[in-house]
Amino acid sequence: MGKSSRLSHSDVQRESGKQQVMDTIRAAGSIARIDISTATRVSPATVTAITAELIDVGLISEIVPDTPRQDAKRGRPRVALKIRGDAHRIAGIKVSHRVISVVVLDFEGNNIVDHEMPLTQGRMPVDDLCKTIMTALGQACDKAGIDVGTISGMGVGMAGMMDAKRNFVYWSSSLDERNVDFGAHLSRHAPCPIFIDNDANLVAKAEHLFGKGRNVSDFVVITIEHGVGMGIVIDNKIYRGTRGCGAEFGHTKVQLEGALCQCGQRGCLEAYVGDYALLREANITNGGAGHRDLGQLVDAAKGGDQMARSIFDRAGRMFAMGLANVVNIFDPKLIILSGARLSFDYLYSDQVIEEMRRWVVQIDAPPPKVRVHNWGDLMWAKGAAAYAIEEVSALAIRELATSDT
Amino acid sequence: MGKSSRLSHSDVQRESGKQQVMDTIRAAGSIARIDISTATRVSPATVTAITAELIDVGLISEIVPDTPRQDAKRGRPRVALKIRGDAHRIAGIKVSHRVISVVVLDFEGNNIVDHEMPLTQGRMPVDDLCKTIMTALGQACDKAGIDVGTISGMGVGMAGMMDAKRNFVYWSSSLDERNVDFGAHLSRHAPCPIFIDNDANLVAKAEHLFGKGRNVSDFVVITIEHGVGMGIVIDNKIYRGTRGCGAEFGHTKVQLEGALCQCGQRGCLEAYVGDYALLREANITNGGAGHRDLGQLVDAAKGGDQMARSIFDRAGRMFAMGLANVVNIFDPKLIILSGARLSFDYLYSDQVIEEMRRWVVQIDAPPPKVRVHNWGDLMWAKGAAAYAIEEVSALAIRELATSDT
DNA sequence: TGATTTAATTTGAAATTCAAAAAAAATAAT
DNA sequence: ATTATTTTTTTTGAATTTCAAATTAAATCA
Structure with a gap:
């Protein structure tokens, strides 16, 4: 054993020319053939051949120049290519404790519809969850007046541990059972391929495809909700x-x-920066004088309350220390602090980031960039959709090779 | 900018069939064609073609079965292939402050000769260092009775920050200058291709090719010398x-x-587990009663000295905490604690490893394996050689494609 | 000795890619 | 208005790589 692990998959993973071209177009938004050629180092001849095939099957299209003349240059004008939004409809679903969020995107990533469905219970049996997910998706589709059957791929994100490759869930706080072949169960209810992954990874996917990680090959995304999560992208994966x-x-x-x-x-780290950790401290020091919620605590700090301010101070310093450790170990190009809740402002402050920079080993090269990305609550569901878009894209291209011509 | 970074290099990096076969043979030591085929998922036909070519140019050879019969099985017997040791001679050089270590290995990785040359000064001008390195290599070759000109590749490892791809040194404690194109300088003195990298990375290479990381695609190597270093292998890179x-x-x-x-x-972390950190504490608590060296301190702890023991205890606990953080961020299959100095026993103890395991997030899957690898001082130089072997191998195969049929 | 099994090789075809040449579509110059 | 120039895209033919299927090779078993 082990013998086969060394190289066996590198062949499967290596991108075919078609994949490469497709990814480049998606990353660029719109791009001419000649630029695809330089970006991918694939010859113009091959790019022509590949794009012709992709246009043929309807995955991409040329953009007709609406402005008749562009920036005056000689030579044959370049014609840009883009992903055809109507090639596929993709759903992204995020399961959390109180709510299921759904988005439906077109193949380009444009929002078709989004929807939230409240949950009465956070943890449930496998088949209940499957049905609930499909109900939520059904409601979203109704809202947009589209048929669920027209969706060609579906990404599902949830908290917990899972093997994305096998759609297998080791453990999730949304399920009352461990080690579930969730993909198999959900497939029985869904009319399309399903892709399941950890929610932190999905946010990383979303940032990579649609967010601040676009065109960046190596970065780290940190999210704070109830807990603190991290997604890592290395070499575009x-x-x-x-x-x-x-x-x-x-x-x-x-x-x-x-x-x-x-x-x-x-x-x-979570025990210092998580919301429950802050409240714990606030209520201890408060001398039992009634519970305060996080909003109150933030207001108090902004109002100059020394006690509240010192709580946030320490949390910020701990967060900076954790970040510095990530940088010292990973040395990423970019750190994205991705969040939906404004209440975490204090952790995303310039002061915290400055502190982190001071704790990073100093060398000539500049420290990693830090960018704060304040998405709405849809961030998670969009991540799930982003994952599905990538996978459906790969599937479509693999089919291309198999069938016809 | 940016645009081209997304995919441009994946094409260059992807292994050709020949590379894949070569790497598989090296990783296995000896392996039959049919097993190469299953390991790489390359068809038997292709494996035959590739290995024929590699045998032709002398990079690999068949092993003639000295034991006429093996484990009784029917069918045509498999004939194993192996790297031809005499295909190339490779040098590995580690520059540290007081000494330059040299090894010369054959292409299979067998030790031909090793040598140490003391240094009178740790930091020196670029050209001095080049000459010193070549002197050390010359001495090693003399020792073995071989000609320096017969060496086909040379890996050089040193502490500091450098860009291995460009052989460019941003900073090193062995040089009195920053931002040096060290590769260009050394090339003027050396009769063969040169490959320069950070020493921590090189130990990782050594473990991957020759050590406990053989056939493991993802792992982390931690070394303690004066400082604490770490090398990371992800997806065999x-x-x-x-x-x-x-x-x-x-x-x-x-x-x-x-x-x-x-x-x-x-x-x-280093300020708690580095040797200077331990001595600092020992000498403060010692009340100024003469300096003790690390050996004495270790002996004292083993002899039951409470003070000494508590120093090591804290160091061990801090080390475990650092390790746990790496695991929580990286989740590697394997951690290799690689060291030359026995005096670091206390950091590599079962107790420390147990502690680390307790601090790792608990899930169903087993925690990472930890293996202690106690190489001699040659570890570093062998790492440099390992790197050079890989690169020379890649070079040879690229040449294959370029020249003749 | 022939049947069976497993490994390795041969062969012809398919797929992928590219260099070089040609064509297309624009502007600039005369 | 015509020709020259420039740049992008396409066409063409050839090289390379890879594999499926058939074949050959080398062993053991009956």
Whole structure:
């Protein structure tokens, strides 16, 4: 054993010319053949051949120049190509505890419809969850007046540990069972291919395809919701680690024998920056004088309350330390702080980022860029859709090779 | 900018069939064609064609079965292939402060000769270092009675930050100048291709080719010498980060506002586990009663000295915390603790590893394996040679394609 | 000795890619 | 208005790589 692990997959993973061209067009939005050629180092002849085939099957199209003349240059004008939005409809679904969010995107990534469906229970049996997901998708489709059957791929994101390759869920807080072949179950209800992954990875996908990670080959995305998540992109691919649970940034240790975390361990980053951690501190120091929620605490800090401010100060410093560790280990080009909640402002402040930079090993090269991306709640569902778009794209191209001509 | 970064290199990097076959043979040591086929998923027909060519140019050879009968099985017996050791001679050179270590290996990785040359000064001008390196290599060759001109590739490892791809050194403690095109300088003195990289990366290479990382696609190597280094292998490739300084594991922070590190920052792991850190503590607590060296300190701890023991205890706990953070971020299959100095026993103890495991997020899947690899001092030089072997191999195969039939 | 099994090789065809030449579509110059 | 020039795209024919299927080779088993 082991013998086969060394190289066996590199062949499968290596992108065919078609894939490469397709990805380049998607990344660019719109791009002429000659630019595809220079970007991919594939010869113009081949680009012509490939794009002709892709146009033929309807995956991409030429853009007719509406402005008759562009920036005056000689020579045959370049004609740009783009993904055909109407080639496929893709759904992205994010399952969280209280709600299921759905988006339907066209193949270009444009929003067709989005929808939220409240959940009465966070944890449920496998088949219930499948049905619930399909109900949510059905409602979204009704809203847009489209048929569920016209959707050609569906990404599903949820918290927990899973093997994306096999659509297998080791554990998720949304399921009352461990080690479920969730892909197989959901397939029975869904009329299209399904792609399941950890939600942190999906946000990374979303940033890569649609967000601030576009055209960046290596970066890290950090998200804060209830917990602290991290997604890693290396060489344009999601890095998933060996156990498939994604990077557990929230449980990196920032203090020996430190604060108690909900995971049962001590000194986790999450135990300093998570909302429950902040509230815990606030309510202890508050002398039991009634619970405060996070909004109140933020207001208090902004209003100059020393106590509240010191709580956020420490959280910020711990967060900077955790970030610095990531940079010292990974040395990414870019860190994206991706979030839906404005209440985490204090962690995304310039001060925290400055502090992180000071803790990074100093060398001549500039420290990694940090960009804050404040998506709405749809971020997660869009990530799921982004994943599905990539996979459907790959599928379509593989089919191309198999069938006809 | 940016636009071309997305895919441009994937084409260059993707292994040709020949590379794949060559790598598989090297990783296996010896392997039959049919097994190469299954390992690489390349058809038997192609494997036959490729291996025929490789045999033709003398890079590999068939192994004649010395034992006439093997484990009794029917069918045509498989004939194993192996790298031809005499195809090339490769040098590996590690520059440290007090000594230059040299190894010369054959193409299979067998030791032909090793040699150490003391240095009178640790930091020197570029051309001096080039000459010194060539002198050391000359001495090694003399020792073995071989001609320097017969060496077909040379790997050089040194501490510091460098861009391996360009053989460019941003900074090294062995040079009195920054931003040196060291490859260009050394090329003027050397009769063969040169490959330069950070020493931590080279140890990772050594483990991958010759050590405990053989046949493992993703792992992390941690080395402790004066400082704490880390090398990362992802998908059979060295992960170098964007700034090319390798992973700065030694400067990850394990304590907010903690102990002062030689880098000037506070709370670095190195400031707790580095030898100078231990001695600093020992000598403070010693009440100024004469300096003790690390050996003495180790002996004292083993002899039951409470003070000494508590120093190692804390160092061990900090090390475990640092390791746990790497696991929580990276989730590698395997961690190799690679070292030349036995005095670091206390960091590589079962207790420390157990502690680390407890600090890793608990999931169903087993935690990463930890293996201690106690190489001699040659580890570093062998790493340099390993790198050169890989590169010369790639070169030879590229030439194959270029020249003749 | 022939049947069976497994490994390796041969052969012809398919797929992919590219260099070089040609064509297309624009502007600039005369 | 015509020709020259420039740049992009397409066509064409050839080289390379790879594989499926058939064949050959080398062993053991009956």
